[in-house]
Amino acid sequence: MGYEIKLDIFQGPLDLLLYLIKKNEIDIYNIPIAVITEQYLEYIDVMKSLNLDVAGEYLVMASTLIHIKSKLLLPVHDDTEDEEDPREELTRQLLEYQAFKEAALNLDTMNLLGRDVFKGGYLVGSETDGEHSLEELSIFELVEAFKVMVSRINPGEIMEIDVERMSLSERMNEIMERLNKEKALTFNDLLGGLSDRIKIIYTFLAILELMKLRVIKAYQSKPFGTIRIFLAVED
Amino acid sequence: MDNLKAIVEGIVFVSESPVGLKKLKGILKDVEGKEIIKALDDLVEEYDKRNGALCLVEVAGGFQFRTKDNFSPWIRKLTDIKPVAISQAAMETLAVVAYKQPVMKAEIEKVRGVDVSGTLKGLLKRNLIRMIGRKDVPGRPIIYGTTKKFLEVFSLKDLSELPTLRELKELGE
Amino acid sequence: MDNLKAIVEGIVFVSESPVGLKKLKGILKDVEGKEIIKALDDLVEEYDKRNGALCLVEVAGGFQFRTKDNFSPWIRKLTDIKPVAISQAAMETLAVVAYKQPVMKAEIEKVRGVDVSGTLKGLLKRNLIRMIGRKDVPGRPIIYGTTKKFLEVFSLKDLSELPTLRELKELGE
Numbered sequence: 001m002g003y004e005i006k007l008d009i010f011q012g013p014l015d016l017l018l019y020l021i022k023k024n025e026i027d028i029y030n031i032p033i034a035v036i037t038e039q040y041l042e043y044i045d046v047m048k049s050l051n052l053d054v055a056g057e058y059l060v061m062a063s064t065l066i067h068i069k070s071k072l073l074l075p076v077h078d079d080t081e082d083e084e085d086p087r088e089e090l091t092r093q094l095l096e097y098q099a100f101k102e103a104a105l106n107l108d109t110m111n112l113l114g115r116d117v118f119k120g121g122y123l124v125g126s127e128t129d130g131e132h133s134l135e136e137l138s139i140f141e142l143v144e145a146f147k148v149m150v151s152r153i154n155p156g157e158i159m160e161i162d163v164e165r166m167s168l169s170e171r172m173n174e175i176m177e178r179l180n181k182e183k184a185l186t187f188n189d190l191l192g193g194l195s196d197r198i199k200i201i202y203t204f205l206a207i208l209e210l211m212k213l214r215v216i217k218a219y220q221s222k223p224f225g226t227i228r229i230f231l232a233v234e235d
Numbered sequence: 236m237d238n239l240k241a242i243v244e245g246i247v248f249v250s251e252s253p254v255g256l257k258k259l260k261g262i263l264k265d266v267e268g269k270e271i272i273k274a275l276d277d278l279v280e281e282y283d284k285r286n287g288a289l290c291l292v293e294v295a296g297g298f299q300f301r302t303k304d305n306f307s308p309w310i311r312k313l314t315d316i317k318p319v320a321i322s323q324a325a326m327e328t329l330a331v332v333a334y335k336q337p338v339m340k341a342e343i344e345k346v347r348g349v350d351v352s353g354t355l356k357g358l359l360k361r362n363l364i365r366m367i368g369r370k371d372v373p374g375r376p377i378i379y380g381t382t383k384k385f386l387e388v389f390s391l392k393d394l395s396e397l398p399t400l401r402e403l404k405e406l407g408e
Numbered sequence: 409m410d411n412l413k414a415i416v417e418g419i420v421f422v423s424e425s426p427v428g429l430k431k432l433k434g435i436l437k438d439v440e441g442k443e444i445i446k447a448l449d450d451l452v453e454e455y456d457k458r459n460g461a462l463c464l465v466e467v468a469g470g471f472q473f474r475t476k477d478n479f480s481p482w483i484r485k486l487t488d489i490k491p492v493a494i495s496q497a498a499m500e501t502l503a504v505v506a507y508k509q510p511v512m513k514a515e516i517e518k519v520r521g522v523d524v525s526g527t528l529k530g531l532l533k534r535n536l537i538r539m540i541g542r543k544d545v546p547g548r549p550i551i552y553g554t555t556k557k558f559l560e561v562f563s564l565k566d567l568s569e570l571p572t573l574r575e576l577k578e579l580g581e
Contacts, residue, residue, distance in 0.1 A: 143571050173553045
């Protein structure tokens with residue numbers, strides 16, 4: 001068998017399978033698993049013998065194929081009439097992938113700016129230097145900037161940033177914004193209207209955190225009385 | 236305004252990204268929207284009819300002057316132009332994001348059958364896709380979508396102009 | 409070449425700096441210099457006569473499309489509202505504020521390793537960050553946080569939608 005094809009032209013195991021299906025003129029709705037598995041494994045072997053890095057995904061697919069093949073070899077029990085064809089999931093995946101592969105090809109035929117059509121002053125440097133206007137800043141750049149810095153400081157200072165921490169910051173900001181406007185707030189002002197349990201917890205944690213930071217102060221005129229919150233420093 | 240058409244032309248010509256009607260209205264305060272639209276339509280037609288290299292097109296929610304596509308061989312001879320190229324892997328990931336947005340990384344990987352970290356990062360860097368939020372499921376995974384720049388680069392007015400995706404026949408259902 | 413004029417137009421339009429005769433000759437190998445000059449002259453005349461905002465001018469040893477002088481008031485209105493780019497330094501400071509808020513200037517400087525007075529001022533002016541209060545400790549340092557505008561600009565519903573470091577790592581190096 002001649003392998004005139006460079007293996008890196010495949011975009012992954014599904015792509016390779018589609019290629020084999022097309023090459024053998026196979027009906028995608030009725031894949032002869034034994035034949036396809038055999039050919040697929042031969043390709044993997046060729047990749048290995050060429051010292052090409054065989055990505056893990058190819059091996060996962062190989063074991064999936066073998067698994068399907070063995071399932072098909074098992075004798076059919078009477079009570080399994082509902083059981084779906086073990087090939088069905090694979091066929092579904094292949095059809096979906098094929099549709100998107102086609103969509104990618106279609107996208108490639110559009111008039112690409114910078115390839116087929118050009119705008120005024122379109123030059124290397126003018127566009128690719130990441131000069132994005134403020135309107136369309138991407139979070140990606142923000143996070144990248146942060147990641148670069150974090151890698152510069154010593155590892156001991158790296159804090160794990162998670163969604164919870166940011167939710168807390170969000171609540172802290174909201175409380176400070178209200179305090180700057182309304183000067184004084186009661187616990188009830190902040191917590192009263194809330195029905196979401198998580199939000200109540202975050203609000204409470206945010207108050208504690210702001211007190212710890214010495215940014216706000218809380219007063220109570222008598223035990224069990226109303227708790228009032230003020231800015232620690234009036235501007 | 237007598238020279239409305241010319242003013243619109245100048246503004247669109249000078250802008251780096253497509254100029255939308257809203258922006259034009261903001262600059263041309265005393266002019267009615269429909270007059271601006273008329274000026275734009277006239278310009279599109281004029282450049283279309285003229286036997287030149289330029290055309291005025293509607294992309295990414297605005298208008299932009301561009302070269303007609305049949306001139307690209309000549310433009311590409313400009314030594315300081317590096318043509319945009321998008322690899323097949325990146326294009327496939329982009330297609331999944333474009334058609335399935337808002338979409339999670341795991342969903343893209345399920346469709347493509349490969350790890351998409353690299354291509355996703357590349358597309359984010361090129362500002363063709365962006366993180367648009369988080370999905371309200373446990374773990375709150377990031378969801379991705381395409382950008383305005385995507386529309387501009389692919390010469391699309393909006394997402395509804397994407398070529399239709401082949402119908403996926405439901406199996407055994 | 410029938411459409412020489414259009415090809416020249418396209419090349420000049422696309423170039424960022426003025427395009428000289430030499431460059432045009434390099435691209436249009438089979439065309440004689442005087443034909444190119446004729447095409448340029450024709451284009452200059454055509455744009456001159458046309459009642460539009462654009463003209464083809466000879467500057468700095470080459471040709472370039474520009475808007476005619478009398479349109480500058482309108483163009484200036486555009487540049488006034490033209491969004492400005494954010495510098496890498498500003499982006500880094502913004503990132504520290506976003507992830508470490510509520511945060512003091514000294515803490516930002518510790519992470520960034522440089523004085524951040526300038527970038528902080530710029531970010532305050534652009535309304536991307538704000539002073540959210542003062543700490544009741546000696547010196548009463550200001551603490552900073554991000555604004556609603558920040559969320560808007562980055563298309564975030566709230567701060568919890570910011571990607572975490574772990575998620576960024578997942579996108580690969």
